Amino acid sequence: MTTLPRIAAFLAAATFLAAGLPATAQPPAKAAEAVLYTHATLIDGTGAAARQDQDILVRGERIQAVGPSGTLDAARTGGARTVDLSGRHVMPGLIDSHVHLATPPNRGRAEAMLRRQLYGGVTAVRDMADDLRAVGELSRASLAGEIPAPDIFYAALMAGPSFFEDPRVLAVSLGKTPGTAPWMQAIDDKTDLRTAVTLAKGTSATAIKIYANLPAGLIAGITQEAHRQGMMIWAHSAVFPTWPADVIAAGPDSLSHVCYLAYQTQPAMLPAYEDRTPVDERRLAASGDDPVMAKLFGAMLERGAVLDATGSLFVLFEEERRNNPAAKPLRCTGPTTTRLTRQAWQAGVPISAGTDFVHKPDDPWPALFDELHFLQHDVGMPPLEVIRAATLIGARAAGQEKEMGSIEPGKLANFIVLTADPLQDIDHVRSIETTVKRGRAYRRADYRPVTKAEMGGRDED
Template sequence: MHTPRRPATRWATALFLALSVSAAWAAGSAGPGASATEAATLYAGATVIDGTGAAPRVNQDILVRAERIVAVGPHGSLEGTHDASFHTVDLHGSYVIPGLIDSHVHLATPPDAKRAQAILRRNLYAGVTAVRDMADDLRSVAELAREARAGEIPAPDIYYAALMAGPTFFLDPRVSAASYGVTPGKSPWMQSIDENTDLREAVTLARGTSATALKVYADLPPDLVAKITAEAHRQHIMVWAHSAVFPTRPADVINAGVDVVSHACYLAYQLEPVMLASYEDHTPFHDALLAPSGDDPVIAGLYRDMLKHGTILDATGSLFVRYDAERKTHPERKPLRCTGPTTTRLVRQAWKAGVPISTGTDSDGGLDQVWPSVYDEIRFLVHDVGMPPIEAIHSATLVGAQAAGQAKDMGSIEAGKLANFAVLSADPAKDIGNLQSIRMTVKRGRVYPRGGYPPVTKEEMDHDDED
């Protein structure tokens, strides 16, 4: 899979953030979690599930200094850790997993900082240490990302996309909401693309938002999807795309070389004899087109192509399963593009084929949700798709880091990576529901005890209606 270098335009911002964080720590005001300093902390005696898919390792020590993991090894084996200057946290009887990653969120369509901060807080205190924002008003998302990175708000780190789509998409009212004050399609974070667009300039403008990636969204023909992808990669920025960029079929999206495709459901449209002409046509996929039993051969071909290109699948399966269940009590609601069983079948075939699957949700769960939506996606992979819990944790950690282009720094518990992990009281390898036994989240070395979680309030979630 293409691994982009950090664009040069980000160095000034990165330096500013580093200096700001250092100054905050020095002043003793590093944010709502316990402050990370140069003093080392030894997390001792835990069972470690490292995120790689490997079996759990019992009685392990994790040595953390400032933001990063210095060493991991059997209890008592790490050199120098018997020094009295080390702060030790006894984790015997506990389980440690890497910080979870939700690879499909929307934080600002339209912008609502209070609500977004509430959702991000709920995520962090439940073990989510990074999210991938899939195109919103980046003026708001960039500020949330800065606040999260600096520790000014309790939140996962945020990696985000600038959107590109065909001209007809920009009639969508969501675009106006996410581009307020700018002509729809003309903002650097949501650009209308056609055959006359200077793609070099368009990608450069998108990079200027400090986006991690471009999102190729809708209403673009195959040649433009391929040209956008090639130019983005030339400029060392990732490409995240819908798995069908109507009218572009999934095979053409995948073969364009995009890094991640979202929505397993949309892959099914490869089987439609006549492809939908635009994203705005929400005609559901015709289930009868799939092979009556076993793996579908056309879908199998898509998965071979994904493996060849190193493409990650951001499945968003739990969304479709949950919506099916809701329609049983609300039959008046229009169906989504795929049923829950069809989506489950497509994701199961992807998993069996070896396609890497990340845990995106495309849902924030609303006020009534106690736990983050990514828990639903992980449960979907285990209980609906049939993944063993260890593999589902791998999807929610290392594969999520790869989808966000951040695997060098996060996604697994190993020396040199950020100290991003969750401490659980019960074994998630035996029961994935044990994610709810979380004791604390450690993000960039800062501790966020579950007991200190301020629950999301109605005022935070609904305050725009009251203004």
């Protein structure tokens, strides 16, 4: 190959790779197809009231225009294939802000989980630290349209050296000494944080997840360096032995598990993540808002941090414990988790919708539906705010607010079509008829249910 063709080939490959596609992939045959969705009741995800009789013009992967039916520029809509959505409700694609797809890696299981999510209206997920070799390939396959799956944004993990005795680390670091994989690094006072963050960034991760067993100074240092290099920080809300207030002060972009924040009310902080002592809930205010928690929520608001509450996990486990009192308790009870989530919401903290658990194979719906139910029926959020939590706030948590999370011109064409009104009850998301992801329609009628053979058991969340 002569020099000029070789340079041209390199530039072509670089263009595809920069777009998140393999150099050998070709755009879908109908990438530039125009589709005009007409006469829909539109819930755009911004928190605005529903708008009746709206048209949405999609060209290729993106939304070109939105407006009252019949008002869009005929020059732009000419030749577009029309889909009549009379009597239907349209809202943005859902975003699950807390999943685990590869602990341990199991491609068949992950694809089954992702298929159920996509056909259930989930168009993007945040993977909160796994074997990123497997997750990166799933992400690529999703973007290339090789598998039916949401877009995947993922985190590389950092924790103190003592955490890397956890058996899960062995499962996601095969071939590496625990703590040395770029996607799962042990950090201490001797670590060159600039190099550590650069290695994490090289995995194509969106963020670094600060997980466990780190002092406040290192949490602040990791956060500062990650932000300098253009990476987000997704942190546990308590990074034992660091108090939640000090985690928040470090400036993470999002915090996971509202329950962990309650350790701020305790007389002493647990020395390590491995200490599973539950929160002593008697130290919270007996009624009304807890003043210690109010300070934490105020600090989160000041810094713009998103709360990934994962509340339904605790509520559902509480129900299981009623049937099995011998089951090991979680760090908080269901009622306390609900109470803390409600206080955070009423304080104005932006809350995303994350799960951190997986349904059994015979459940036809994504676990995210349980979190939506929790936010409305347990916490008390109006459905319009639940939708915003699961769409625009979820996009913000993933660093993708400019690309997705609401139905607006210029954003990716990610939305779902429902036959029942989700503003009457968020459980009406189960009336889903079609998921549109990056302009491609996935009919619920075409969904192939997950099988037990595909799942092969459940991972520890």
